[in-house]
Amino acid sequence: MGEGEENAEDQRAMDIGLKDLSKMLEEFAKARDWEKYHSPRNLLLAMVGEVGELSEIFQWRGEVEKGLPNWEEADKEHLGEELSDVLLYLIRLADICGVDLGDAATKKIVKNAIKYPPKPNKKLL
Numbered sequence: 470m471g472e473g474e475e476n477a478e479d480q481r482a483m484d485i486g487l488k489d490l491s492k493m494l495e496e497f498a499k500a501r502d503w504e505k506y507h508s509p510r511n512l513l514l515a516m517v518g519e520v521g522e523l524s525e526i527f528q529w530r531g532e533v534e535k536g537l538p539n540w541e542e543a544d545k546e547h548l549g550e551e552l553s554d555v556l557l558y559l560i561r562l563a564d565i566c567g568v569d570l571g572d573a574a575t576k577k578i579v580k581n582a583i584k585y586p587p588k589p590n591k592k593l594l
């Protein structure tokens with residue numbers, strides 16, 4: 470196994486968090502002098518573009534089974550890439566807007582639970 474493959478394994482093994490990804494994206498932009506392009510509006514439009522690319526994967530397939538059992542591996546890999554592009558732009562957008570996404574999302578889940586109370590026998594939150 471080459472060094473690059475070992476690093477990829479390490480990355481997979483890591484339970485990476487939003488803050489780590491945010492830092493990596495900041496470094497990625499800095500290293501390319503792309504910070505000037507990463508304005509809130511540009512990032513939002515880039516994210517919406519990636520949502521379009523994600524949608525294209527499902528377009529014309531009809532409903533698909535959970536777990537995508539009949540999909541080619543290459544299609545699943547493509548799906549992972551497009552999901553990642555959406556996530557990465559979302560994380561970068563939140564960072565550039567000064568929003569702590571982990572904190573905001575946690576608060577939102579609590580708010581959702583109050584708005585939509587669970588069935589009495591299924592109370593998890």
Ligand SMILES: Nc1ccn([C@H]2C[C@H](O)[C@@H](COP(=O)(O)OP(=O)(O)OP(=O)(O)O)O2)c(=O)n1
Nearest residue numbers: 494497498503506519522553554555557558561
């Ligand atoms: N100014 C940019 C351009 C790209 N990226 C990063 C975030 C996304 O994860 C990915 C998007 O790259 P592309 O625009 O090349 O989009 P795709 O990877 O989807 O390629 P394609 O549109 O050719 O399928 O790169 C970024 O942070 N800032």
